[in-house]
Amino acid sequence: MSNQSYGPGSPKSFHAYPRGEFDLESGNSSKVRRSKNPQSEPLKMxxxxxxxxxxxxxxxxxxxxxxxxxxxxxxxxxxxxxxxxxxxxxxxxxxxxxxxSGSYPFANLRNLVMVAGHSIYTSNSCGKIDREDSWFLEPYQRHPGQAATFLSHIREGVEIASKDEGALLLFSGGETRRDAGPRSEAQSYWAVAESKGWFGKQDSVRSRALTEEHARDSFENLLFSVCRFRELTGTYPQNITVVSYDFKGERFAHLHRSAIGFPEGGFFYFGTPASPSVKEAAKKGEASVRVQFQEDPYGCLGSLHHKKLKRDPFHRTIPYPNGCPELKGLFSYCGPVPYPGSLPWTQ
Missing domain, CATH: 1.20.5 (Single alpha-helices involved in coiled-coils or other helix-helix interfaces)
Structure with a gap:
């Protein structure tokens, strides 16, 4: 009797029944049913x-x-x-x-009086306010009587604010002249008002007279002052009064006001005359500037934009609209038509 080996080298194993299921009673075999792949069902679905x-x-x-x-x-x-x-x-x-934290020191004020700056006071003495050599003047400003017009704007702003206990007075204008040093137009005007004792209105006006020190043109005088008002009061002005030259009335009251969408009924303009020696030249120059703002209401293109860049010799970082977040869209807008978004005073 031979021994059968079943090790690895042994012959192939014999299957007694065919692969698949085998029915012992019938003697029939059946194919094995393959289980369905569960992962294929979601793919089929x-x-x-x-x-x-x-x-x-x-x-x-x-x-x-x-x-x-x-x-x-x-x-x-x-x-x-x-x-x-x-x-x-x-x-x-x-x-x-x-x-x-009590950081709205003027929460009770509701109206804005803004005086637009036009120059920087450079004299070491405040006793020479009405002299042209006490101010940094551009060539087109160097003529007799120019310094007196600046003083007139400051006086009128103080006078208007004194008649409205709910008004915040802002002098607006940045460090626009390189040779004048890091002095702002706004601080110059505030210092002049201080030296003049606020024209007899110190007790009623000084405590609510501040500055906006970043504006580089007339449009920014208005827009930045509105934002500054929001920083100081926590709200936006119900009424705005602008003080500047009389020949700039159309620019402020129509073009700039329309650009920020402020209601016409709450906007007021007070203009003082230019020096008689340059009155006609000033009107002619203003007509040219108005055309530029008509084509570029936000001063963000072409010559108006380049002019603003030149009026920022010290590269000051403009903080707005951090203090007036509701105006973020308006600050970033640039176009030939009025800003289409919603604004606090149009809601």
Whole structure:
């Protein structure tokens, strides 16, 4: 009797029954059922949905387009509402912190009186205010009587503010002249008012007279002062009064006011005359500037933009609109037509 080896080198094993299931009673064998792959089911379902969508699109393409458009618009509306709520919550948090820390020192004031600066006082003595050599003047400003016009603007701003206990007086103008050093137009005007004892209105005006020291042109005089008002009061002005030259009335009261969308009924302009020796030349020059602002209301293009860059010799960083977040869109807007977004005074 031979011994049969069953090791690795042994012959192939014999299968008593064919592969698959074998029915002992009937003697029949059946194929083994392969288990379904569970991972293929979602793919088949997606494929089926895709096929149905494709056939529906073939039959009703317009309906699919309208449904897709409606879905997209809905998503945009939801995102816009969400963004607005997040932004407003951020504004409220900032306002709450400021109110809690008492950082709105003029929360009771409601109206703005803005005096637009035109030069920088450079004399070491405040006793020479009405002399041209005490001010840094551009060539077109060097004529008799020019210094007196600056003094007139300061006096009128103080006078107007003294008649309105709810007004904040702002002198506006940045460090616009390199050779004048790091002195702002606004600080010059405030210092002149101080040296003059606020023209007899010190007790009623001085405590609510401040500066806006970044404006580089007339449009920024207005816009930046509105933002500065918001920084100091926590609200936006109900009424705005601008003091400058009489020949600039159209520029401020129409072009600049329209550019920021401020209501005409709450905007007032007080103009003083230019020096008689340059009155006609001033009107002619103003006509040219008005045309430029008509074409470029926000001074963000061409010659107006380049002029602003030249009036920032010390590269001062403009802090706005940090203090007036509701105007962020307006500050970043540049176009030939008025800003289309909502503003605090148009809501």
């Amino acid at each position: 997606l494929k089926s949905i895709g096929n149905r969508f494709y056939h529906f699109y073939k039959l009703h393409p317009v309906a699919i387009f309208l449904i897709s458009l409606s879905f997209g618009v809905t998503i945009l509306i939801v995102l816009s509402v969400y963004e607005s709520r997040v932004r407003m919550m951020g504004y409220r948090r900032v306002d709450d912190l400021r109110v809690g």
